[in-house]
Amino acid sequence: MSAVKKVLVVGGGIGGQSVAIALAKNGVEVEIAERLDAFNVYGVGIIQQSNALRALDRIGLADKTMEEGFPYGQLKMYTAGGHFIGLAGAPPVEKYPSHNGISRRTLHEIMYAEAIKMGVTYKMGTTVTEIENSENEVTVTFTDNTKSTYDILVASDGINSDMRSLIFGEFKPRYMGVSVWRYPFKKHEDLDTSYMYYGKRSKIGFVPMCEKTMYMFLVSAEGAHNPWIEKSAYIPMLKNYLSEFPVKIAQDAREQITDPDLVNYRPIEASHLPDPWFKNRAIVIGDGAHATVPQLGSGAALALEDGVVLAEELKNANTVEEAFNAFMKKRYERCMAIVNASETLAEWELLEFEGKSLPEGASIGQVVGKAVGTLMAPF
Numbered sequence: 001m002s003a004v005k006k007v008l009v010v011g012g013g014i015g016g017q018s019v020a021i022a023l024a025k026n027g028v029e030v031e032i033a034e035r036l037d038a039f040n041v042y043g044v045g046i047i048q049q050s051n052a053l054r055a056l057d058r059i060g061l062a063d064k065t066m067e068e069g070f071p072y073g074q075l076k077m078y079t080a081g082g083h084f085i086g087l088a089g090a091p092p093v094e095k096y097p098s099h100n101g102i103s104r105r106t107l108h109e110i111m112y113a114e115a116i117k118m119g120v121t122y123k124m125g126t127t128v129t130e131i132e133n134s135e136n137e138v139t140v141t142f143t144d145n146t147k148s149t150y151d152i153l154v155a156s157d158g159i160n161s162d163m164r165s166l167i168f169g170e171f172k173p174r175y176m177g178v179s180v181w182r183y184p185f186k187k188h189e190d191l192d193t194s195y196m197y198y199g200k201r202s203k204i205g206f207v208p209m210c211e212k213t214m215y216m217f218l219v220s221a222e223g224a225h226n227p228w229i230e231k232s233a234y235i236p237m238l239k240n241y242l243s244e245f246p247v248k249i250a251q252d253a254r255e256q257i258t259d260p261d262l263v264n265y266r267p268i269e270a271s272h273l274p275d276p277w278f279k280n281r282a283i284v285i286g287d288g289a290h291a292t293v294p295q296l297g298s299g300a301a302l303a304l305e306d307g308v309v310l311a312e313e314l315k316n317a318n319t320v321e322e323a324f325n326a327f328m329k330k331r332y333e334r335c336m337a338i339v340n341a342s343e344t345l346a347e348w349e350l351l352e353f354e355g356k357s358l359p360e361g362a363s364i365g366q367v368v369g370k371a372v373g374t375l376m377a378p379f
């Protein structure tokens with residue numbers, strides 16, 4: 001049984017598909033309204049720590065995700081020139097490795113196939129324009145002017161969530177001053193785990209996605225006000241940043257970066273809603289509630305966790321309000337600990353790229369260690 005029978009999920013990304021699969025497994029009828037006409041998930045990867053795998057296990061998908069991805073150990077950190085600094089990330093937990101790298105597209109396909117198998121329906125090319133959100137039900141108007149009534153609406157439409165604005169009013173994410181560049185490659189033969197190199201102007205990392213592929217991320221500071229960059233500048237800028245890293249893997253990558261269409265460039269934003277993330281029968285999960293800057297590689301993991309925890313609370317509670325309150329109790333502090341830690345890391349990174357000193361007592365190791373401890377705790 002569940003406190004709900006019919007649910008609308010708005011946004012078919014990682015959080016949306018997680019909650020949809022988890023609810024459908026509890027016998028709930030679930031529709032996903034997705035703004036895109038067809039999914040077109042970009043082909044770079046995602047880092048999954050063991051908490052992401054634990055969440056996927058609760059919807060029966062961890063093994064498949066590891067089969068299709070690349071389970072690996074702790075992250076190895078180096079100076080730009082290749083001097084070893086140390087290891088980061090939790091050691092293996094239970095049956096889960098420290099990390100799994102996987103292509104975003106592959107993860108999407110695994111989740112989509114499971115959602116379809118569980119009877120979730122997708123309304124593609126559709127969003128919601130109006131919400132009548134009462135204490136007992138929620139009625140929405142879709143872009144095709146049809147109306148439908150549901151027990152609850154779950155907004156999982158990402159960092160710039162329109163549903164969040166419809167539920168709570170206007171809300172804008174904050175630009176963090178740093179940007180992330182990503183590029184997919186054939187896997188470097190020696191890449192046995194993920195590697196990160198700290199330069200003066202940027203930091204780079206290489207992450208395996210499966211036996212055959214890997215991706216590179218590069219974090220840089222592109223100015224306080226206009227982080228938008230012409231596509232024609234992508235390749236020269238990336239090559240220029242990579243010139244700071246004499247290590248072989250970076251120099252090989254530098255030679256192979258040739259196609260601007262394969263570059264995924266994103267100025268990094270952050271945002272979080274105050275507690276509670278729900279009003280009457282509508283609730284926001286994933287990036288719409290707590291967009292985590294990627295410095296701890298955890299936003300998608302938290303979105304996955306949100307989905308499974310929300311479905312579990314709806315299953316265990318007698319009323320929606322009880323379930324939403326129980327969800328907030330489990331999620332708010334955990335998510336905020338990661339949001340705050342990753343924002344601190346991004347702020348310090350920006351100071352370093354700008355050649356400024358870190359605040360007195362700043363300890364990257366301590367912030368990362370505490371965050372990893374939080375991520376490894378049960379949820």
Ligand SMILES: Cc1cc2nc3c(=O)[nH]c(=O)nc-3n(C[C@H](O)[C@H](O)[C@H](O)COP(=O)(O)OP(=O)(O)OC[C@H]3O[C@@H](n4cnc5c(N)ncnc54)[C@H](O)[C@@H]3O)c2cc1C
Binds near residue numbers: 015162163300
């Ligand atoms: C550079 C970068 C690197 C990252 N690396 C990692 C990593 O390694 N590991 C990790 O765990 N996390 C990582 N993240 C974070 C992760 O990508 C996000 O936290 C995660 O995608 C959030 O999932 P979501 O479902 O909330 O939103 P999204 O994945 O953004 O999905 C939102 C969905 O809603 C749809 N949508 C949007 N608006 C509407 C609307 N109005 N109506 C209907 N549908 C709509 C979108 O088309 C999309 O399908 C990274 C983020 C960035 C920016």
